[in-house]
Amino acid sequence: MNPNTLTPWPTGLRRRLAGLLIAGAGLLALPAPAATDAPAPAEAQSATAASPTTSAAAAAFDTAMAAAKRVSRAGPQDIPLAAQGQLKLPAGLRYVPEPEATQLLNAMGNPGRDPQQLGLVFPDGGGWFAILRFEPAGYIKDDDARDWDTAALLKSFQEGTAAANEERLKMGAPAIEVLGWAEAPAYRADGHRLVWAMSSRHIGAPADAPQGVNYNTYVLGREGYLSLNLVTGLKDLPAHKPQALALLENLSFDAGKRYADFDSKTDKVAEYGLAALVVGVAAKKLGLLAVVLGFGAKFAKVILLGLALVGGGFARFFKRKPKSPQ
Numbered sequence: 001m002n003p004n005t006l007t008p009w010p011t012g013l014r015r016r017l018a019g020l021l022i023a024g025a026g027l028l029a030l031p032a033p034a035a036t037d038a039p040a041p042a043e044a045q046s047a048t049a050a051s052p053t054t055s056a057a058a059a060a061f062d063t064a065m066a067a068a069k070r071v072s073r074a075g076p077q078d079i080p081l082a083a084q085g086q087l088k089l090p091a092g093l094r095y096v097p098e099p100e101a102t103q104l105l106n107a108m109g110n111p112g113r114d115p116q117q118l119g120l121v122f123p124d125g126g127g128w129f130a131i132l133r134f135e136p137a138g139y140i141k142d143d144d145a146r147d148w149d150t151a152a153l154l155k156s157f158q159e160g161t162a163a164a165n166e167e168r169l170k171m172g173a174p175a176i177e178v179l180g181w182a183e184a185p186a187y188r189a190d191g192h193r194l195v196w197a198m199s200s201r202h203i204g205a206p207a208d209a210p211q212g213v214n215y216n217t218y219v220l221g222r223e224g225y226l227s228l229n230l231v232t233g234l235k236d237l238p239a240h241k242p243q244a245l246a247l248l249e250n251l252s253f254d255a256g257k258r259y260a261d262f263d264s265k266t267d268k269v270a271e272y273g274l275a276a277l278v279v280g281v282a283a284k285k286l287g288l289l290a291v292v293l294g295f296g297a298k299f300a301k302v303i304l305l306g307l308a309l310v311g312g313g314f315a316r317f318f319k320r321k322p323k324s325p326q
Contacts, residue, residue: 057107064107068096068120081118082134084257085226088250089121095132096120121228121247128232128240130247136224138268139259145187145194145274153278154181157198165203175203182213182237185278192220192259193248196278199234213237217248218277222261223268225277226251 073079073096075089089095096104097119104120106112114133121130158178165175178200185196197215215230215237228251230244253259 061107064100064104067100068104071100072096079119081132081226081251083254084134084221084223085251085253087121087132087247088252090246090250092124093247094122094124096122123243127236128230128243130231130244131227131229133227133229134224135227137272138224138270139222139262140220140225140270140272140274140277142187142189142192142220142274145185145189148185148275150181150184153185153275154178154198161200176200177203179211182215182234183241187274194218194220194274194277195245195248197237210235215241215244217244219248219251219253220259221253222257222259224270226253 072094073089074091075093075095076091077089079087079089079095081087087095098117099113101120102113102117116133116135118132118134121132161176161178168175178198180199182197182199183195185194187194195215195217197213199211199213201209201211211234213232213234215232217228217230219226228244228247230240232240255261
């Protein structure tokens with residue numbers, strides 16, 4: 001398939017992606033005030049459909065979706081990535097490049113732009129999405145993966161989250177708690193690939209409330225790493241995890257950019273190792289939650305990687321707009 005060939009999105013995909021993106025936007029930014037509201041009855045939704053704020057947000061979302069549809073690339077095809085590598089995009093998946101990917105996330109309530117973000121991946125049938133990035137961190141040494149303490153890493157995450165909650169509350173966002181590993185960090189040295197995931201929820205939420213999960217995959221290269229961050233719900237992780245792992249296997253660096261191509265005489269070495277990639281400096285650079293303000297030195301390098309889904313807050317907010325034709 002010609003990489004520049006654009007194909008129409010399947011009928012109904014707009015609605016499915018809208019619901020998923022709106023729910024998943026809590027991984028990327030502070031939730032809207034409506035996130036803590038109870039679901040509005042149909043009458044109330046209809047009555048508030050024409051509010052200026054809702055109408056403006058709905059219009060921004062429609063504009064972003066239209067832009068994403070115009071540039072989306074359908075698999076199967078190879079997607080070049082930042083002059084570093086490529087993603088072999090399978091059939092049934094779509095890739096939205098920059099700047100339309102950022103425009104779409106902005107419309108979901110995630111302000112600003114991540115300069116390392118490359119694009120977004122969606123399945124035609126909805127249910128999840130993935131954020132693709134390249135971080136030019138340099139060559140990351142992986143020797144600490146042999147004996148890292150996942151319990152200590154988890155404790156660091158939980159302590160950092162507690163500190164981050166102070167800033168979240170100041171900014172009007174609900175506090176969150178890290179519940180544990182949805183999948184403990186695992187590194188495959190032969191392919192230089194790292195996978196880990198954590199689950200979380202809002203503090204004070206019922207015990208049976210849905211938990212958010214951020215499934216993180218990485219492949220290391222000579223000059224940095226490619227990351228693919230799967231956004232889904234904990235209950236859906238078993239179903240969506242194989243697709244994330246398949247995408248990870250389809251990520252590769254070009255000749256000369258691979259991990260094995262590292263030259264210690266000339267190449268930059270990252271300031272952190274593999275363990276720090278999980279809960280250290282790299283977490284800050286990922287920028288999936290804009291709450292890293294005023295941290296003390298103790299927690300400056302331990303930053304939550306956007307683990308909590310907003311629990312439908314954005315979805316309820318946008319569902320109040322009138323339905324538009326496909």
